[in-house]
Amino acid sequence: MKCISCHKNLLSEDDFTKFSCPSCGGEEILRCANCRVKGVLYQCTKCDFEGP
Numbered sequence: 001m002k003c004i005s006c007h008k009n010l011l012s013e014d015d016f017t018k019f020s021c022p023s024c025g026g027e028e029i030l031r032c033a034n035c036r037v038k039g040v041l042y043q044c045t046k047c048d049f050e051g052p
């Protein structure tokens, strides 16, 4: 349970986003609210897809 962008532990976060990778659909992307607001890039660990 870590933010994929900043690697912050999300267990203590009550606001985060969880979605499947839009490219391969096989990886769960977890992002904290902070990275979502800032539009920090993430990279899928499976297919290396990068998205905002």
Ligand SMILES: [Zn+2]
Binding pocket: 003, 004, 005, 006, 007, 008, 031, 032, 033, 034, 035
């Ligand atoms: Zn984050």
Ligand SMILES: [Zn+2]
Binding pocket: 021, 022, 023, 024, 025, 026, 027, 044, 045, 046, 047, 048, 049
């Ligand atoms: Zn992927």
